[in-house]
Amino acid sequence: MRLTARLLILCLSLFSLPSFAETLGNLYQVHEPVASQQPDERNAGLTRALQTLVLRLTGNAGAAQSPALAGYFxxxxxxxxxxxxxxxPPMALVVDFDPTATDNALRQAGLPVWGASRPSVLAWWLNESANGSSLVGDSQEASAPLNRAxxxxxxxxxxxxxxxxxxxxGTPENLNAAQPDALKAASERYGADALLAVDAKEADGKWTATWRVxxxxxxxxxxxxxxxxDALADAVMxxxxxxxxxxxxxxxxxxxxxxxxxEGADLARYAExxxxxxxxxxxxxxxxxxxxxYRVTASTEQLRAQLALARLQEAPAEPAQPAVDANGQPVPSAAVPTQNTLRFHW
Incomplete structure (x- = not known):
């Protein structure tokens, strides 16, 4: 069997493939706020940038404390x-980390990594202040803190x-509802994987927010x-x-x-x-x-969540076939090596 030829056939209709999960092109770039360009502030900013990246890649607030990463910090x-x-404004230290070296460091520390293919999030964000209420739109100045965060x-x-x-x-009543029924119809046009509702309020120069996703x-x-x-948007995100x-x-x-x-890879789903x-x-x-x-190294839950982004459905496990030796005699189950197999299809 020639894998190359078969993969070429699979990829012929790639450009017609619908995309669900979104691939972050700047996953390993960190914009870390700094007060100046002085060496001490720069060095502290580099350390904070690595902390930000580790949290971004692992989702684990304690990952930066791993002894295996101490040398990198x-x-x-x-x-x-x-x-x-x-x-x-604000002044920032822009740091590009090497993806391969960073992933290797995290894996050697025993930390699983969240890759660049992530669920897209549609944010209904309402700002409320003494001057009135306004839903933040993608072309408004108020969207800048949200995009940075x-x-x-x-x-x-x-x-x-x-x-x-x-x-x-995008009213307070709809954004604070237990279910997003009122937002669903208006959200369909954007084709996002997740729906975020945020009711942000300003009082006495401070911002607070309740959010639901x-x-x-x-x-x-x-x-x-x-x-x-900016601080509120970062805390929410x-x-x-x-x-x-x-x-x-x-x-x-x-x-x-x-x-x-x-199964069902005839529409060039291979790349996705x-x-x-x-x-x-x-x-x-x-x-x-x-x-x-494929052979993969992951938890079952992680696999299921990732594949759901491509709208894959899990299939029942195939019935186990009794093992026999070269003479056709049954082999005790304890002597047969086991291996987890998950099956999915479109």
């Missing part, structure tokens, strides 16, 4: 390809146009506060990112070697699946008709 430039300053926390963010009709939908049948919620719109990451990043030590079978499986060290080992077979 002492000298972050081991993982940095380049850095520079951005005048802003989403980039910092590794979320593919989408914002509504916030036209007159959407302003009437829905993805599939699950809902998460939280509260945030900040002295500025951090909370959302950490909650979502629990679906897509397995806990330390939960990953195991598994066989993954995917490859991006989703990249952080799991996926290796394509067989192409048989419209079936792809």
């Amino acid at each position: 002492k000298d972050p430039q081991q993982l940095i390809s380049q850095y520079g300053f951005e005048n802003g 989403a980039q910092r926390r590794g979320l593919p963010l989408r914002l509504p146009m916030a036209d007159l009709g959407e302003q009437q939908v 829905w993805m599939g049948d699950s809902r998460e919620q939280g509260q945030a506060q900040g002295d500025t719109p 951090l909370g959302v990112s950490q909650r979502l990451s629990q679906r897509f990043v397995g806990s330390a030590g939960s990953a195991s070697a598994q066989v993954l079978q995917i 699946v490859s991006r989703l499986l990249e952080p799991m060290g996926a290796k394509l080992v067989e192409v048989q008709g419209n079936k792809l077979v």
Whole structure:
């Protein structure tokens, strides 16, 4: 069997492939606020930038404390390809980390990585102040803090146009409802994976917010506060990112070697699946008709969450076949090596 020829056939209709999960092109770039370009501030900024990246990639607030990463925090430039300053406002240290070196460091520390293919999030964000209420639209000046925070926390963010009709939908009552029924119809045009509702209020120069995020049948919620719109947006996006990451990043030590079978790959879904499986060290080992077979290292929950982004459905496990030796005699089950196999299809 020639894998190359079969993959070429699979990829012929790639440009007609619908995209669900969004691939972050700047996942390993961090914009870290700094007060100046002085060496001490720069060095402290590089360390904070690595902390930001580790949290973005693992979703684990305690990951930066791993003893295996101590040497990198002492000298972050081991993982940095380049850095520079951005005048802003606000002034920021822009740090580009090397993806391969960073991923290797995290995996050697036993920390699972959340890859670049992530669920897109549509944010209905209402700002309320003494001057009135306004739904934040994608072309408004008020969207800048949200976009900066989403980039910092590794979320593919989408914002509504916030036209007159959407302003009437994005009310405090709808944003604080237990279910997003009133927002669903208006959200369909944006084709996002997750729906975020935020009611932000300003009083006495301080900002507070309640937020809810829905993805599939699950809902998460939280509260945030900040002295500025940027600080509030960062607190909200951090909370959302950490909650979502629990679906897509397995806990330390939960990953195991598994066989993954995917059927229905005749529409060049190969490229989409490859991006989703990249952080799991996926290796394509067989192409048989419209079936792809991979070997991956991940937890079952992590695999299910990632593949759901491509609208894949899990198939029942195949019945186990009794093992026999060369003479056709039954082999005791304890003598037969077992291997996890998950099956999915479109």
